[in-house]
Amino acid sequence: MLASAVGMDKATMKAVFRAHGLPVVDYEVVMRHEWRNDPETVVRRLAETIGVPCFVKPSNLGSSVGISKATTATDLPAALDEAARHDRKILVERAVNAREIEVSVLGNDDPIASLPGEIVYGADWYDYATKYTEGEAQVVVPAPISPEATERIRALAVAAFRAIDCAGMARVDFFLEGDRPIVNEINTIPGFTSTSGYARMWEATGLSYRELIARLIDLALERHRERGAG
Numbered sequence: 001m002l003a004s005a006v007g008m009d010k011a012t013m014k015a016v017f018r019a020h021g022l023p024v025v026d027y028e029v030v031m032r033h034e035w036r037n038d039p040e041t042v043v044r045r046l047a048e049t050i051g052v053p054c055f056v057k058p059s060n061l062g063s064s065v066g067i068s069k070a071t072t073a074t075d076l077p078a079a080l081d082e083a084a085r086h087d088r089k090i091l092v093e094r095a096v097n098a099r100e101i102e103v104s105v106l107g108n109d110d111p112i113a114s115l116p117g118e119i120v121y122g123a124d125w126y127d128y129a130t131k132y133t134e135g136e137a138q139v140v141v142p143a144p145i146s147p148e149a150t151e152r153i154r155a156l157a158v159a160a161f162r163a164i165d166c167a168g169m170a171r172v173d174f175f176l177e178g179d180r181p182i183v184n185e186i187n188t189i190p191g192f193t194s195t196s197g198y199a200r201m202w203e204a205t206g207l208s209y210r211e212l213i214a215r216l217i218d219l220a221l222e223r224h225r226e227r228g229a230g
């Protein structure tokens with residue numbers, strides 16, 4: 001529960017990742033009341049710290065809802081208003097020009113990472129319509145990236161899983177900016193059909209959907225037994 005709660009709140013998640021030395025994109029947290037009470041100060045602070053282009057997000061949401069990209073400073077107020085409609089905590093991040101890579105992690109105390117996949121789409125960014133319109137985005141598994149980037153991303157995915165003390169499963173999403181991986185987020189309840197990225201990445205790593213489900217049941221039983229062990 002704690003891991004999922006941390007993973008759901010992007011501001012808390014990034015603070016925990018940063019404290020564990022994981023690479024995260026530069027960001028600022030803006031509280032809705034600050035934005036409504038003193039917009040000039042907020043705009044000035046963001047210009048000095050993050051600049052444009054930037055991504056503006058509600059801290060607690062998903063599926064790209066409430067997120068916008070501010071390409072110029074004039075886009076910023078509308079972007080902050082939109083995020084503030086959804087949450088009292090807003091995240092403003094430097095926009096990276098990067099490929100989007102994801103990795104499946106499985107385990108309790110000794111988590112392992114799958115081969116990565118790459119999300120490929122034609123849109124400017126992975127917004128709601130691109131995510132949920134059939135045919136707009138594909139997950140290419142394994143991701144066609146260098147062996148060095150693959151190994152670095154797998155190690156970082158396990159480190160992110162450990163940083164929030166996760167158990168069972170999670171999908172860790174990355175930006176690959178040039179050859180530098182940046183952790184974007186962890187999803188502790190990733191999409192889980194046999195054709196979802198999570199299962200397909202395990203399939204490519206040699207673990208079938210049936211085996212994956214059996215493994216998850218074993219891990220849940222193991223965690224349950226441990227809880228009683230005291």
Ligand SMILES: Nc1ncnc2c1ncn2[C@@H]1O[C@H](COP(=O)(O)OP(=O)(O)OP(=O)(O)O)[C@@H](O)[C@H]1O
Pocket residue numbers: 025055057061062063064065067093094095096097100125126127173184185187
């Ligand atoms: N700092 C950034 N730079 C460039 N693109 C970004 C940045 N932040 C977000 N994006 C784009 O917006 C998309 C959605 O952002 P993010 O993954 O942070 O939130 P979410 O998708 O709403 O969360 P979830 O994946 O849990 O549904 C990303 O996949 C990416 O395409």
Ligand SMILES: [Mg+2]
Pocket residue numbers: 173185
């Ligand atoms: Mg996302």
